[in-house]
Amino acid sequence: MSISTRKDLTNFFQSSLEKSSDIEQEKDEEDLPLKTLKSYIIESNLIRMPQLKIKGININFKDTKDNTLKIMNASDGTNKAKFFGDFLDKRFLIFYSFDNTKFTDKIINSMVSAPKSNFDYPWFFNSFMKRTGEYGGNESFSVKFENEFVRDGKEINNVDKLSMRLWGGNGIKIIDELDTTSLNRGLSLSNIGIKFGSDGSFIKENISFNGKFTLLNGTSINEHFHLLTKIKSEYGKIVQKIESNRIEYTLSGEKVNIVGEPIFIEFNEEIEDLKYFIKVLTSSTKPFRLWGINQFIEKDYVSTKGIDLHTGDKIDMDITKNWMRIYLPNGSCGNVITRLLTNIQHYFDSKSKLFIGEEEIK
């Protein structure tokens, strides 16, 4: 089917949805049928689409009649995937694809990881994932946690690694109950399955913490679009709130105006080895993708001059064993804060919280 407009796209997605069999939420990602619709939200700092150059992958864009809707073909020589790129919202792009999940995941990951791509995943931290689960009937959830901040050879505590998936409804309630157990440090939501809709139309969807939506089955594609837009908008508000607190210096002759306030991430678990923690945090590698120079002000107090390698922007931090004070300079991308928080939750302490002023951001 040739896609020239959004209406064509909607019709195409709707007919595919009607043809699709009822996919069980119990299925693992790699066992999903080939024609499952995946929608990836990508956070972007671009004014217009770049010429993407990714090693080993050939990517080209084709226009449609709507200049905010593009067709992107990607190939690595063996595999091919077609994406429909929705660029209406320049800050949060959406890429749709029916092709092999492993390959579409790889393409999206390559786009996000490409140096200076200015693309990032949206990072749905724990409380945001829980909120998402409350938008509809919560059918399942996955938890994935691995403490990255344990030195090699050091004894692993029983909550230094945790992975589980639960089906059968009442997910949020179960998570809340698990929260009171010794497992709570590792309760980082990586995926949540919901049934969403109204007036008889519905969709069943798996939502990943990095903004991937897998449509399992349903009756109306409009519900899928509605859910995507709703979550994108809610997440966008958080990023906007973070960015409205960036520290901005305005100089005019002798006058200096400093607006903005620091942002805080507070840990529930105390950092045992601060030196090792900051080494991992600023090692330039995934998942944090931060580089930085660390200066110990006191034995248990570090001032970090960092760079977000996704965007090349600065990020300054004061880090103690219990919290970090973050100064996001003007022009820096707010998404770095949600990335930092989400990954701290997945790799150090799932109970870490984000504060702007006195308000906890959920």
Added chain:
Amino acid sequence: MISEHTKLINCFIGYTKLDRKFPSFLRELGYSIDSIEPNFRTFENEVVNPDILITSNKIHHSLIIESKGGGINNEKQIENYKNIKKENFIHLTCSKESEKLKFDIALACIHTNMEKIGQCPYIKDIPLIVHDLTRVYLSDKHGKFGSPHLNKLFEEPIQIPKHYPTNYYPFGCDDDIRHISIHILRSIVQLSLKVQEFTDEDILKNSHQLWDKFDKTHQKKMKGKLRNLMTSNHFSKISNYLDMRKKKYKVSTRTLQSLQDACDSLSQELQNNSEQQLLSNY
């Protein structure tokens, strides 16, 4: 490694900010920053250059603070402070009702310097705000504020945590070279990521939010420090990755990771050496 002067400026900016881990007592009184290191003249045509000027429209008051990391070298400047009139600096303030505006001048120091500062005969009637490890308080051997709000605020010592904010004012001219280097190294890496080529001035401008605000003498001093640093033996491991042509640096994308690694290693080295050891290598 951070100088007391830089620490004090960061603290005072911090007191005007909303911060979950640091007191915001000046913010609560409505103060916000008007200028850092302002430069203005008295009616006697003397230049004064305090560290911070803050104003509150809530209590119609400006506070001019001179923070002293060491002793008072320039007693004349303190004398000049006493000649300051509202009209000398009001153009720098955010005052909304200037006719109501009153002001105070205060000195600030770390408790270990209190005795040294106290020897200056000119400061007896000037309020002295003292910081020790856990408290900030007003010296009872020096002056009181004209503002009843500030006198009330400092009736009792204010508890402060040791985790003061470090990033509002990155460094001053008199900071230890090891501290300044950290900012310089980060700027070199960031500029390498963001732009094709850059100059010494770009590095300094990128390192300090207030660079454009510094006067020429201050900028010249900083440029000198940067030059010394860039030509020191310690910096040779960084210079290897910086291609310099016509006073402009360029970093090849291929060597960017190596540059980051070299900066990591140099920053470790800087922190493990004393400033004297570093300077002896210039």
